[in-house]
Amino acid sequence: MASDRLACRECHAVAEPDQDTCPICGSTxxxxxxxxxxxxxxPDESEIAVEMEVTQPGKYALKVR
Incomplete structure (x- = not known):
């Protein structure tokens, strides 16, 4: 994956490198x-979304360290 992108530690949403906050939850x-x-x-029809507790459409990282 493009390592220049960022992932939110709170909700795992993927953000562009120029973003300071998460596009889904607003976390910094x-x-x-x-x-x-x-x-x-x-997300309402997706088993992976249920497993990840995702409620909004978007791009998400599977593993965030």
């Missing part, structure tokens, strides 16, 4: 240390 706890990538289009 972003990191470059993440792995895996999933795009959730319909």
């Amino acid at each position: 706890s972003l990191t470059e240390d993440w792995a895996g990538y999933v795009i959730v289009a319909h």
Whole structure:
């Protein structure tokens, strides 16, 4: 995955490198240390979204360190 992107430590949403806050939850706890990538289009119909506790469509990191 493009290591220049950041992932939120709170909700795992993926943010662009020029963002200071998470696009989903607004947290400022972003990191470059993440792995895996999933795009959730319909969280109410997605088993992975339920497992990750994702309620909004978006791009998410599977593992955030």
